[in-house]
Structure formats: C-alpha cells, structure tokens
Amino acid sequence: MTATFQALPISEHVYWVGAIDWNLRDFHGYATPRGSTYNAFLIMADRVTLIDTVKAPFKDEMLARIASVIDPARIDYLISNHAEMDHSGCLPDVIAAIKPDTVFASPNGVTALANHFHLDREIVAVKDGEALDLGNLHLSFVETRMLHWPDSMFTFLHEDGVLFSSDAFGMHLATAERFDDEIDPQILEEEAGRYFANILLPYSALITKLLEKVGGMQLPLQLIAPDHGPLWRGDLARILRLYGEWAEQKPTKKAVIVYDTMWGSTEMMARAIADGLQAGGATPRLLSLKSANRSDIAHEILDAGALLVGSPTLNNNLFPTIADVLTYLKGLRPRNLLGAAFGSFGWGGEAVGQIQEILTAMKVEIVAEPLKLKYVPTPEDLTRCYDLGQTVAAALYRTITGL
Ligand code: FEO
Numbered sequence: 001m002t003a004t005f006q007a008l009p010i011s012e013h014v015y016w017v018g019a020i021d022w023n024l025r026d027f028h029g030y031a032t033p034r035g036s037t038y039n040a041f042l043i044m045a046d047r048v049t050l051i052d053t054v055k056a057p058f059k060d061e062m063l064a065r066i067a068s069v070i071d072p073a074r075i076d077y078l079i080s081n082h083a084e085m086d087h088s089g090c091l092p093d094v095i096a097a098i099k100p101d102t103v104f105a106s107p108n109g110v111t112a113l114a115n116h117f118h119l120d121r122e123i124v125a126v127k128d129g130e131a132l133d134l135g136n137l138h139l140s141f142v143e144t145r146m147l148h149w150p151d152s153m154f155t156f157l158h159e160d161g162v163l164f165s166s167d168a169f170g171m172h173l174a175t176a177e178r179f180d181d182e183i184d185p186q187i188l189e190e191e192a193g194r195y196f197a198n199i200l201l202p203y204s205a206l207i208t209k210l211l212e213k214v215g216g217m218q219l220p221l222q223l224i225a226p227d228h229g230p231l232w233r234g235d236l237a238r239i240l241r242l243y244g245e246w247a248e249q250k251p252t253k254k255a256v257i258v259y260d261t262m263w264g265s266t267e268m269m270a271r272a273i274a275d276g277l278q279a280g281g282a283t284p285r286l287l288s289l290k291s292a293n294r295s296d297i298a299h300e301i302l303d304a305g306a307l308l309v310g311s312p313t314l315n316n317n318l319f320p321t322i323a324d325v326l327t328y329l330k331g332l333r334p335r336n337l338l339g340a341a342f343g344s345f346g347w348g349g350e351a352v353g354q355i356q357e358i359l360t361a362m363k364v365e366i367v368a369e370p371l372k373l374k375y376v377p378t379p380e381d382l383t384r385c386y387d388l389g390q391t392v393a394a395a396l397y398r399t400i401t402g403l
Pocket residue numbers: 082084086087148149167227228
C-alpha cells in the first residue's frame with residue numbers, strides 16, 4: 001500500500017515536497033479566499049538538497065513527502081531562500097530532524113534566521129552570483145532583496161533549468177494541481193495579480209530591474225518554481241510579461257471608486273460619480289467596503305488609472321473601514337494614480353479632508369475639488385457628483401493620451 005503524502009516529481013532531479021493549506025483565509029492581513037500552498041523542493045543530487053521548508057504545522061507532512069523518496073537524514077544541504085515564517089516556521093525542527101551538513105541563506109537571510117530562531121549552529125551565507133556544486137548538479141544564487149523581504153533570494157538549478165523563485169511569481173491558491181498548465185488561466189492571472197498587488201506592489205521598481213537582470217542572464221529556464229501556488233512550466237513568457245506590466249503600473253481608463261456608507265448618502269454620491277466617469281469615457285469600478293475587503297481594493301487598483309475614495313464622517317473621523325483600506329493602500333505605495341475625495345456628513349464633515357490628505361501623502365494626483373454634502377443629496381447635489389466624475393474622466397483621458 002502506498003503511504004500518504006507522496007512527493008511529486010517536477011523535473012528530472014527535483015521533487016515537490018510542500019503542503020497545501022486549503023483553509024488559509026488571511027495572510028498577514030491579505031485575504032486569501034482560495035487558500036495557499038507552501039512549496040518546498042527536494043533535489044536528488046550527489047549532495048541531496050532541500051530548498052525551503054513549510055509553515056510550522058505542515059512540517060510532518062513535508063518530512064513524510066521527503067521520506068517517500070529518501071530518508072530525510074540523508075539530506076546534505078538545506079537552502080533557505082526566504083526567512084518569513086511561512087517558509088521557515090519549521091526550520092529549527094527540520095534542522096534538528098535531518099541534521100544537514102550545511103544550511104545556506106543569503107547574507108541578509110543569515111541575519112534574519114538568527115533573529116527569528118537564535119540557532120546554535122552556523123548558517124552559511126551565499127552571495128549574489130555565487131555557485132554551489134552538488135556533485136553531479138549545480139546551483140547558483142541570485143539575491144532579490146525586498147522581493148519580498150531583505151533576505152529573499154532565487155536559487156537556479158542549471159541542469160534541470162529550474163528557477164526556485166521564493167515569493168516571486170507565486171500566488172495564494174490551494175489546488176490539487178501543481179502546474180500552471182493544469183489550471184484555468186483566468187484564475188492564474190487573477191490570483192497572481194492579487195498576490196503581486198498585495199505583496200509585491202511596493203517593490204515594483206526593483207521588479208523591473210530584476211526582470212532585466214534575469215533576462216540578461218539568459219538562463220535556460222524550463223520551470224519557474226515559486227514557494228506559493230502552481231509551478232510555471234507552460235507559457236513562462238506570460239507570467240514574466242505580466243510582472244513587467246504590473247510593475248510598470250501604467251495608468252488605464254479604469255477608475256476605482258472605494259466607499260462606505262452609514263445611511264446610504266455616500267453611496268448615492270458614489271453611484272452618481274460612477275455615472276459621470278462613464279459618461280466621460282472612463283471605466284468605473286464601484287466597490288463598497290460592505291462587500292469588498294482591503295485586498296480586493298489593492299488588486300483592483302493594480303491596473304487602474306484613478307482612485308476615488310468616499311467616506312461618511314463618524315465622530316469627526318473617517319469611517320473605520322475607509323481608514324483601514326487607506327492605511328493598507330498607503331503601505332503598498334501604488335503609483336501613477338489620479339484621484340478625488342468625497343462623502344456625506346451631518347455636522348463636522350472632517351472625513352473628506354482626511355481622505356484628501358492621505359491620498360496626497362500617497363502621491364495620488366488630486367484632480368477635482370473634494371466634494372462633501374450635508375445629509376442626503378438633492379438632485380442638484382447628485383449633478384455635482386456626476387460633474388466630479390466627468391472631471392476625473394477628463395483628467396484621466398489627458399493622462400492616458402497626453403492630449
Ligand atoms: Fe511567502 Fe514573504 O513569504
């Protein structure tokens with residue numbers, strides 16, 4: 001009888017030995033409605049090598065998958081491409097269990113692992129461009145600082161053409177399938193984009209440089225193996241092209257309106273603004289925080305040209321859901337957005353000014369006067385909202401066309 005938790009061969013010398021987290025719904029504040037995977041990889045070389053580990057609760061599952069190929073105690077090298085807990089949470093226990101001869105990480109990874117786990121053994125630093133001889137196979141390392149943490153790096157297996165890319169090119173998607181060409185391409189693009197927007201967006205400029213660097217290395221790429229989601233073996237050019245586009249954040253005519261509402265007035269404003277945007281040639285996308293979450297919004301602005309935010313005033317402040325989403329978006333540092341602020345109020349009306357301040361701090365170009373209306377909008381008030389939408393649409397048109 002076959003044992004549970006088998007390893008899956010993914011190339012001539014490499015097995016997937018990770019874990020599928022079907023029930024993950026929150027990854028440090030990023031909503032993950034489709035779960036995730038933690039990918040770890042076993043290289044069956046003369047020097048048997050494990051690339052990354054998994055989140056702590058899945059350690060035994062990973063070790064069982066390894067044991068379906070080889071006694072885990074025969075692993076010689078352990079390489080940590082990234083110290084974040086979803087990949088290193090069980091690292092101390094795995095080191096204790098398999099006793100590898102050497103554990104490798106980037107120079108920043110050595111520090112990060114020390115700060116996390118206070119290990120009583122040496123972690124050996126490998127630098128950008130350094131090679132590691134596994135006997136019959138060969139690895140080299142590419143430092144990818146800030147993608148996603150300062151310690152992140154890629155590892156490349158030359159003989160099989162496998163790029164172990166850590167968080168880059170990954171997605172939070174739990175599936176029985178392990179390869180991109182087995183999964184609906186629309187789901188792949190949606191979840192890869194969602195991951196980019198929620199995890200990698202602040203580092204877009206570094207991604208552009210990294211894509212140039214990796215392209216210049218002319219690696220014989222057969223497979224891109226990230227630490228989350230499916231492995232890319234089909235159209236590799238497609239995910240590389242998408243990353244290039246997302247990193248560029250070129251404005252489009254899509255205008256995202258994010259709002260919340262207490263008694264429906266700010267929602268009436270949002271709907272009239274959307275109508276004005278559409279009449280002006282933009283493509284509005286209306287998102288109430290009663291149904292969308294901060295991760296949805298981050299994803300929506302990835303390919304947008306404008307961000308309009310509406311909030312009622314509650315106790316002299318932003319509505320809490322709006323404060324939440326603006327804090328989150330500010331940290332993601334989106335670029336190349338136009339915007340405007342609006343909202344209904346009863347007596348203070350401070351929220352609209354607060355939105356405008358935050359959008360300005362985010363370097364969103366404000367292209368319309370902030371609009372705040374008392375209590376319930378009149379038909380004339382809604383015309384002012386419609387006009388605001390048209391003003392933003394016209395500015396967006398000028399930005400996109402340069403006319
Ligand atoms: Fe998948 Fe930055 O950890």
